[in-house]
Amino acid sequence: MKKIILSLVSIASLQAFAADPIVGKNIYMTSPPIPCATCHGTDISKNTANILKGKSSVVISSAIASNKGNMGMYASSLTTAQIDDIAAYIINPNGTVANPSISLSSNVVNFPATEVNKASSIQSIVVSNTGTANLVISGLFLAGFDSNDFILSGSCNANTSIIPKNSCSIGIVFNSKTVGSKSASLTIANNTDHSQTVNLSATAISTPIITPIQNPIPSPKPIIKPPISGPILVPKDHPAVRNEREYQHKNERFERNDRDVEKNKNCNKKDCNQDDDHRFK
Ligand code: HEC
DSSP states (O other): OHHHHHHHHHHHTTOOOOOOHHHHHHHHHHOSSSOHHHHHOSOGGGOGGGGGGGGSHHHHHHHHHTTGGGGGGGTTTOOHHHHHHHHHHHHOTTOOOOOOOEEESOSEEEOOOEETTSOOOOEEEEEEEOSSSOEEEEEEEEESTTGGGEEEEESOOTTEEEOTTOEEEEEEEEOOSSOEEEEEEEEEEESSSSOEEEEEEEEEEOOOOOOOOOOOOOOOOOOOOOOOOOOOOOOTTSHHHHHHHHHHHHHHHHHHHHHHHHHHHHSOHHHHHHHHHHHHO
16 A cells, blocks of 8 residues: 555656556455455456456556446546556566665765865765666755755766666765754655655854964074274384375375365455465464
8 A cells, every 4th residue: 555655656756666566466456445356356367257358457447437347436546557557467467576776875974063164075875776676866855954054966866767786876065154053854755665864964163263373482693792802003103004194194285285276266366365374374
């Protein structure tokens, strides 16, 4: 019955199960209001009341629609998928059907503490098909208050079909704008009996204050004192000292001469002589 309901769900999402003879046999033997077997017998190979015409679901449907042998009672109780399953059973009474099966590497992902506005390292979930028919991922859905803080990537996407014994992977990165504990759930919708859910949890921490690396305080350079020394004493009668004195004398004479020349240019003789007397006496 559970499988029947799931068949309905898969029809709704346009991912019908293959008609299942095992399910069909179960309906044939037990389905209310009266099992088919009540009128057609438990051994269909005997073809009681033309049951073997039922290898086509169209024939069963029209028998119901035309109320053959009161079969109109099924008009509101059997779905198209169930009729398909019955037909599959009549075609293949001992048949089995291949089914996909989903297995996850984990149903929980915990992220290490991550700074706000920074992407965490990528965490991944491996989705494997452990069944015998193709596993079809119909969608990946993030839900929960913090679902916007988790970003998905990877090879598992809506409509990814995974053949038996193969897998795809979902990459998940956490990146939050606000500090605090965050959680979300990731649902992997697929064509098996049940969708799978992965619980995601993470903590966003504030950006640490970065203190600059302190340079060591430079040790003061030793003050190098010059060796104590006095003026170099040169004896007064040293030739260098004598020459220096002579040089100064000559210079004084030249300077005096220059001043005289300058004065004579700008004055008459009388004034200049007076000046001469006044200044250089
Ligand atoms: C109350 C008895 C009764 C039940 C229950 C019943 N049937 Fe029938 N069914 C009949 C009778 C009577 C016929 C007509 C036989 C004939 O045409 O000779 C018939 C005919 C059929 C036929 C042949 C239709 C055709 O076009 O010739 C199929 C297929 C069939 N039933 C399938 C089913 C299935 C499947 C179920 C169960 C979901 C079912 N029946 C339940 C009585 C029943």
